[in-house]
Amino acid sequence: MNSIKILINMSELGAGTRGSSLSYSSIVTASHNLNSDFFLKNKVEEIPNENSILFSPGLPENAKYIDEIIVIYKRISDKIKSTCLDNKIPLIISGDHSNAGGTITGLREAFPDKKIGIFWIDAHADLHSPYTTPSGNIHGMPLATALKEDNIISKVNEVDANTAKKWNKLKGMKAKIMPEHIIFLGVRDTEIQEDEMISRLNIKKYSVNDLRKKSLESCINESLESLSDCEIIYVSLDVDSLDPSISNGTGTSVDNGFTVDEVKKILNLIADSKKIGCLEITEVNPTLDTKGNAMAEAAFEILQDITNKLISK
Numbered sequence: 001m002n003s004i005k006i007l008i009n010m011s012e013l014g015a016g017t018r019g020s021s022l023s024y025s026s027i028v029t030a031s032h033n034l035n036s037d038f039f040l041k042n043k044v045e046e047i048p049n050e051n052s053i054l055f056s057p058g059l060p061e062n063a064k065y066i067d068e069i070i071v072i073y074k075r076i077s078d079k080i081k082s083t084c085l086d087n088k089i090p091l092i093i094s095g096d097h098s099n100a101g102g103t104i105t106g107l108r109e110a111f112p113d114k115k116i117g118i119f120w121i122d123a124h125a126d127l128h129s130p131y132t133t134p135s136g137n138i139h140g141m142p143l144a145t146a147l148k149e150d151n152i153i154s155k156v157n158e159v160d161a162n163t164a165k166k167w168n169k170l171k172g173m174k175a176k177i178m179p180e181h182i183i184f185l186g187v188r189d190t191e192i193q194e195d196e197m198i199s200r201l202n203i204k205k206y207s208v209n210d211l212r213k214k215s216l217e218s219c220i221n222e223s224l225e226s227l228s229d230c231e232i233i234y235v236s237l238d239v240d241s242l243d244p245s246i247s248n249g250t251g252t253s254v255d256n257g258f259t260v261d262e263v264k265k266i267l268n269l270i271a272d273s274k275k276i277g278c279l280e281i282t283e284v285n286p287t288l289d290t291k292g293n294a295m296a297e298a299a300f301e302i303l304q305d306i307t308n309k310l311i312s313k
C-alpha cells in the first residue's frame with residue numbers, strides 16, 4: 001500500500017488573474033458539501049507563499065514576480081524532496097501552474113539518478129520563456145524551466161541582462177527532464193513559438209479528440225510504453241484541461257476539453273503502471289466560477305478518486 005502526503009501550495013504569483021490561492025479552501029468546501037472525511041483522513045501540510053507581493057507591480061515585464069517565484073521554487077522543491085525521501089507520494093493542490101517547476105526540481109533532487117516521465121494534462125503547453133512569452137506570466141513557463149530551454153530560435157522579446165540572470169537561476173544548473181519523457185494530454189491552445197518547440201524537441205502530444213478516437217486505454221498504454229525506461233512518473237493536472245461546460249472556474253479555460261470521468265480514467269490508467277511518484281492539481285480559481293463551486297467540486301472528485309486508487313496499490 002502506498003503512503004501519500006497532501007501538500008498545499010497556494011502561491012499564485014505566476015498567474016495573470018487573481019484567485020487561485022483560494023483553490024484549497026474551495027476544494028475543502030466541496031468535500032464538506034459531500035460530507036466527505038477526506039481531509040480528516042489525509043492531513044495536509046501547507047508550503048508558505050509570498051502572495052502579499054501581489055500588491056506591488058509585477059516586474060520584470062517578461063518574467064513577473066520572478067524574484068519571489070525563485071524563493072517559492074526552493075520551498076516547493078525542498079518539501080517535495082523530503083516527502084519523497086520519506087517514502088511518501090506527494091499529492092499537491094497548488095495555486096497556479098508555475099509551481100510545477102519547483103515540483104519537478106524537488107523530484108529531480110529526490111531521485112538524481114532516475115529517469116522522470118511527465119504526463120502534462122493541460123489546455124496549454126507552458127513552454128514559454130521570457131524570450132517568447134506574450135504575457136510575462138510565469139505559469140506559462142514551468143516546463144521551459146524544467147527543460148532549461150530559452151527557445152531563442154523563436155525569440156520575440158528582448159530580455160535585459162538582470163532578467164536573464166534571474167531566469168537562469170530559476171532554470172537551475174541543468175535540465176531536470178528530457179523532452180522525450182514528456183507526454184502532453186489535452187493541449188489545445190498554444191502559441192507558434194511553443195508549436196515550433198514541440199516540433200523541434202519531438203514532444204509526444206495527444207489531443208482530446210485523439211484520446212477519444214483511439215480510446216483512452218490505447219493512448220495511455222502507448223504513452224506508458226514510450227516512458228518505459230522512466231522509473232518515476234509525475235502527473236501534472238491543470239483543471240483548464242476540463243471542458244468549460246463543467247466550469248469556467250480557472251484562469252484560462254479553453255473549449256473542447258475533457259470530462260471529469262475521462263480525467264479520472266486517464267489517471268487510473270497511469271496509476272496502473274505503479275510508477276506515479278507525484279501528482280499535482282492546479283489552477284482552480286473559485287472567483288471566476290459562474291456555476292457556484294463547480295470547478296472545485298470536479299477537482300475534489302478527481303483528487304479523491306486517484307487518492308483511493310494510489311493507496312490501494
